[in-house]
Amino acid sequence: MATLRVASKPAVAPMKVAQISKPGGDFEIVEREIPEPGPGHVRIKVRACGVCHSDVLTKEGAWPGIEYPRIPGHEVAGVIDALGDGVFGWKKGQRVGVGWHGGQDNTCRECRRGDFGHCQNLKVAGISYDGGYQEYMLAPVEALAAIPDGLNDVEAAPLLCAGITTYNALRHSGALPGDLVAVQGIGGLGHLGVQFAQKFGYKVAAIGRGSENASLAKKLGATLYIDSQATDAAQELQKLGGAQVILATAPSSKAMSALIDGLSPNGKLMVIGASSDPIEVTPLQLILKTRTIQGWASGTAADSEDTLHFAELSGVRPMTETYPLERAGEAYARMLSGKAQFRVVLTM
Numbered sequence: 001m002a003t004l005r006v007a008s009k010p011a012v013a014p015m016k017v018a019q020i021s022k023p024g025g026d027f028e029i030v031e032r033e034i035p036e037p038g039p040g041h042v043r044i045k046v047r048a049c050g051v052c053h054s055d056v057l058t059k060e061g062a063w064p065g066i067e068y069p070r071i072p073g074h075e076v077a078g079v080i081d082a083l084g085d086g087v088f089g090w091k092k093g094q095r096v097g098v099g100w101h102g103g104q105d106n107t108c109r110e111c112r113r114g115d116f117g118h119c120q121n122l123k124v125a126g127i128s129y130d131g132g133y134q135e136y137m138l139a140p141v142e143a144l145a146a147i148p149d150g151l152n153d154v155e156a157a158p159l160l161c162a163g164i165t166t167y168n169a170l171r172h173s174g175a176l177p178g179d180l181v182a183v184q185g186i187g188g189l190g191h192l193g194v195q196f197a198q199k200f201g202y203k204v205a206a207i208g209r210g211s212e213n214a215s216l217a218k219k220l221g222a223t224l225y226i227d228s229q230a231t232d233a234a235q236e237l238q239k240l241g242g243a244q245v246i247l248a249t250a251p252s253s254k255a256m257s258a259l260i261d262g263l264s265p266n267g268k269l270m271v272i273g274a275s276s277d278p279i280e281v282t283p284l285q286l287i288l289k290t291r292t293i294q295g296w297a298s299g300t301a302a303d304s305e306d307t308l309h310f311a312e313l314s315g316v317r318p319m320t321e322t323y324p325l326e327r328a329g330e331a332y333a334r335m336l337s338g339k340a341q342f343r344v345v346l347t348m
């Protein structure tokens with residue numbers, strides 16, 4: 001017996017997204033269909049997404065090959081809402097985050113060596129595909145970090161870029177418990193860097209411009225505060241024996257250059273504040289004290305999980321200002337102003 005087939009369109013619910021439709025364009029709040037996850041992908045119901053300075057790459061079209069319209073956002077916290085084919089080890093209802101490392105090809109030379117962070121075809125959430133400034137987002141499984149219960153979504157989101165960058169750079173810096181570690185810049189990165197450094201057992205010198213951040217830096221765990229406007233910060237570090245590591249978070253190459261003489265023998269300038277002008281250093285500054293200058297990006301999803309677990313365990317938390325998704329443009333402007341204390345987070 002023939003069955004009657006009723007042609008029915010699947011019910012498509014719309015969702016709200018904040019997109020950029022051309023380089024330099026403004027944020028547009030529009031409705032889109034909720035997307036379905038393909039093989040190896042999950043759909044995340046986004047609950048919070050941090051606004052990072054690197055979102056400027058999406059907003060202004062400064063990343064080679066970026067396609068529009070594009071939804072920025074690589075500090076994503078939410079809940080898995082649907083699984084694509086071939087997804088194992090993750091389940092619906094699980095809390096997950098996505099950071100800067102948005103996926104790898106698993107086939108290039110670096111991936112074959114297990115160095116996924118340097119994949120030649122690295123995908124970045126919010127640049128290579130639509131990121132977290134939306135109610136539902138698709139992500140490949142290799143980009144997922146499980147969020148522990150002790151962190152809420154607004155706390156977790158900034159830890160997926162600002163947090164992992166400072167945590168991962170410090171834990172690979174070679175500094176040992178008790179060492180003098182300086183954190184240059186008390187901002188979105190630096191306020192987390194100071195907390196991680198203190199929890200790692202370092203003697204922490206926070207370096208900022210002006211005196212206004214002194215009490216905050218101490219509250220975050222700094223042993224001492226150095227005002228780089230009022231004093232020569234390199235000399236102040238040398239009075240303490242020199243810093244084993246200086247974590248340079250403020251994107252000022254001039255300020256970084258001025259700190260190199262504050263490093264101890266075998267000391268390291270760890271650069272995470274991204275600016276495009278050159279750091280100035282003489283070979284003698286490096287040679288005579290066997291000093292190193294190193295850069296650090298962020299890390300993989302597994303590094304993100306380490307960051308989240310350490311933060312949960314130790315009490316490291318970002319300071320945040322929240323905005324609803326509909327006010328993404330305002331939130332972005334607030335981030336750009338440099339006046340936010342300290343991470344701007346969108347909530348959905």
Ligand SMILES: [Zn+2]
Binds near residue numbers: 052053054055161162
């Ligand atoms: Zn970022």
Ligand SMILES: [Zn+2]
Binds near residue numbers: 106109112120
């Ligand atoms: Zn690769």
